[in-house]
Amino acid sequence: MTEVEAGFKAAISLVLRYGVIASFALVALGSLLLFLKGQTGYYPVGTAEQLIDAPNRVLTGLAPMARGLESAKPYAVIDLGLVVLLATPVARVVISMFLFLGEKRYAFVAITATVLAILLLSIFVVGPLVSP
Amino acid sequence: MDPLEFFLLVLATAFMAGMLGSLLGLGGGVIMVPFLTIFLGVPPLLAIGASIVSVIATSSGSASAYVREGIANLRIGMFLEIATTTGAVIGAVLTIALARAGLEGVVYVTFGVVLLLSVIPLLGRLGEELPSFVTPDAISRRLELSGEYYDSALKERVDYQATRSPLGLAIMCAAGLISGLLGIGSGALKVLALDAGMRLPMKVSSTTSNFMIGVTAAASTGIFYLGGYINPFLAAPVMMGVLLGSVPGTRILVRTRNSSIRKAFIPIIVLLAVEMLVHGV
Numbered sequence: 001m002t003e004v005e006a007g008f009k010a011a012i013s014l015v016l017r018y019g020v021i022a023s024f025a026l027v028a029l030g031s032l033l034l035f036l037k038g039q040t041g042y043y044p045v046g047t048a049e050q051l052i053d054a055p056n057r058v059l060t061g062l063a064p065m066a067r068g069l070e071s072a073k074p075y076a077v078i079d080l081g082l083v084v085l086l087a088t089p090v091a092r093v094v095i096s097m098f099l100f101l102g103e104k105r106y107a108f109v110a111i112t113a114t115v116l117a118i119l120l121l122s123i124f125v126v127g128p129l130v131s132p
Numbered sequence: 133m134d135p136l137e138f139f140l141l142v143l144a145t146a147f148m149a150g151m152l153g154s155l156l157g158l159g160g161g162v163i164m165v166p167f168l169t170i171f172l173g174v175p176p177l178l179a180i181g182a183s184i185v186s187v188i189a190t191s192s193g194s195a196s197a198y199v200r201e202g203i204a205n206l207r208i209g210m211f212l213e214i215a216t217t218t219g220a221v222i223g224a225v226l227t228i229a230l231a232r233a234g235l236e237g238v239v240y241v242t243f244g245v246v247l248l249l250s251v252i253p254l255l256g257r258l259g260e261e262l263p264s265f266v267t268p269d270a271i272s273r274r275l276e277l278s279g280e281y282y283d284s285a286l287k288e289r290v291d292y293q294a295t296r297s298p299l300g301l302a303i304m305c306a307a308g309l310i311s312g313l314l315g316i317g318s319g320a321l322k323v324l325a326l327d328a329g330m331r332l333p334m335k336v337s338s339t340t341s342n343f344m345i346g347v348t349a350a351a352s353t354g355i356f357y358l359g360g361y362i363n364p365f366l367a368a369p370v371m372m373g374v375l376l377g378s379v380p381g382t383r384i385l386v387r388t389r390n391s392s393i394r395k396a397f398i399p400i401i402v403l404l405a406v407e408m409l410v411h412g413v
Contacts, residue, residue, distance in 0.1 A: 009199050009206070016196035016346075020189055024375060031368045035136055040364070048138035051365040052174060078364040082185060085371070086353050088192050089346040096210055105207075107275055112210055115347065118217040122351045126221055127358030130228050 008099035012092055019088030026081030033074035041073020055132070090119050139369050142168070146373025150190065153374070154381030156394055156401070157323075157338070158250055159345070160374035161187050161316035165243065166404040170411055174366065176239050177231045180315030181361035184353050186374035187317045191346035193375060194382060203281045204339040208294055208332070211275060212325070213344055215301045216308035217351035223312025224352035228359055240412025243314050247405035250320045251398055262290060263331040271297035272330075281336065292333050300330040304344075312352035317345040 038045050043054060065083065068076025093116050100108035149163035161183035168179035198204040230238050268277070277294035294300070303325035311318040319341050326337035356362050 009202065012206075013196045013200040016192045016199070020193045020196070020375070023189065024372060027368045027371055030364070031139070031372070034365075034368075035139070045135050048133040048135045048365075051135055052178065052363065054363075055360060075364045078368050082357070082362060082364070082367060082371075085185060085188050085192075086350055086357070089188060089350040092192075092195075093210075093213075093347060096206060099206070100210075108207060108210060111214060111275075115210065115213045115217055118214070118221065119347070119351055119354070122217070122221045122224075123354030123358070126225060127354045130225065130355060130359040132360050 002103075004102050005099065008095060008102070012095050012099075015091050015095060016088060019084060019091065023081045023085035023088065026084060027078050028081075030074050030076075030078030030081060033072065033077060037074055040075040041068055041071070042075060086123075090116070093119065135365070138172075139365070142172070142366065143369040143373045146186065146370045147377040150186070150374035150377025151381035151384075152377075152397060152400070154190065154194075154378040155384055156254060156397055157319060158401070159187060159317035159319055160190060160370075160378065161314075162247055162250065162401070163404065164370055164374065165315055166247075166408050168366070168370075169240075170407050175231075176236050177228065177356070177359075177361045178363050178366055180227065180239075181353075181356040181363065182366040182370040183315040184311075184349050184356060185362060185367045186371045187311070187315070187349040188346050188353060189371050189375045190378045191317060191342055191344075191349065193378065195343040195346060198339040198343055201339075203335055204343040205277075205279045205332075205336055206343075207275065208277050208279070208326070208330075208336075209340045209344045211277065211297075212300060212304045213347050215304035216311070216322070216344055216348040219305040219308025219310075220312035220348050220351035221355065223309040223314075224355040225312075226309075227313045227315075228355070228361070237412040239313070240408050242310075242412075244405045244407075244409030244412060246310055246314060246316075246318075247401060247408060251401055251405075253320050253324065254394060254398055254401075260327070260331070261334045263292070263327075263333065266293045266295050266331050268293050269295050269297050277330075279336065281333075283335065290333060292336060294330045294332055296330055300325045303329050308348050308351070311345075311348050312355075315352075315356075317349065319345055322348075 065079045097112040150160040153160035164183045165179045168174040272294040280291045283290050307318045307321035322341035326332045
């Protein structure tokens with residue numbers, strides 16, 4: 001392993017580790033708030049069945065999540081944790097691209113860019129298509 | 133049911149699922165989805181959405197260690213992620229379409245069949261520990277799909293070379309499809325693509341597979357998220373429980389060389405598979 005490669009691998013390792021830790025902390029905090037406040041921030045907790053059946057359309061986007069965070073809505077905090085989690089592997093792919101760029105492995109820069117494009121397409125194009 | 137009771141029940145079960153799943157190398161999702169749907173009556177898509185979130189968490193957590201140790205092959209992983217992410221997008225769209233068309237039975241039956249098949253690698257190894265005389269195909273030669281690692285058990289440096297890349301890509305696409313369709317990591321199939329398909333050493337296969345699971349799961353999670361199938365009330369306890377359970381699970385796995393302990397849990401997996409099949413028919 002070269003020094004550059006080792007550096008990038010250490011960076012990837014750290015991003016994965018702290019991405020998961022940050023996500024876990026946010027999800028745990030949001031869950032705690034959910035039961036302390038007795039409401040999701042959008043509707044009262046009620047029964048477990050009601051919480052499962054409730055359509056969570058309010059949470060399917062960054063803008064409503066950001067508004068919910070301003071007033072510390074429990075569901076918005078959990079949601080932020082889940083978004084951080086989703087962003088973790090995406091960040092890993094982005095760092096890998098710079099690693100390959102540094103190694104002048106241009107075929108792999110293209111391969112990594114393709115994977116990144118598929119990930120972004122899934123979130124920004126395919127996702128909205130199936131959105132209720 | 134009282135929401136706090138329900139939450140704690142799911143959290144505790146997810147902990148057990150995470151421990152058992154990482155012990156068997158199958159991941160927590162294969163146990164969580166049947167539990168949520170069959171025993172708690174959660175709609176399949178919500179169970180799948182909660183499970184796929186936990187898949188990203190456990191994969192990223194363990195991949196963090198594997199990348200640092202340098203056994204997982206980033207280049208081979210990246211190359212094959214083109215296939216797994218494409219498959220995952222198709223799988224997620226397909227499972228949503230099936231559920232919306234009222235064909236949830238198809239999802240249950242597929243889950244049962246995949247779960248039964250995933251027992252096969254637990255019975256015996258299909259790949260080789262250290263493959264020899266591997267001749268690279270054109271793609272793996274051009275992309276230098278090869279590497280080296282220090283084997284701490286053998287106390288020597290191991291050089292390896294991938295082959296049969298098209299076969300690897302094809303199996304990986306199927307692995308991605310199943311991951312997106314069922315909300316599981318489909319690590320067993322990924323390992324199969326790497327060791328039996330592309331003839332990589334066992335250690336490289338298992339760590340690279342783990343490394344790929346997170347990115348594969350991310351490709352379908354965005355779709356489930358925007359589709360409204362990631363319910364915080366379910367995703368939160370499943371993600372936290374499975375992640376916490378995978379820590380002791382992985383530790384036991386590293387310590388136990390004895391595979392008979394793992395085989396003792398096979399009946400549980402078979403039982404869950406049969407339950408899913410019966411539920412779907």
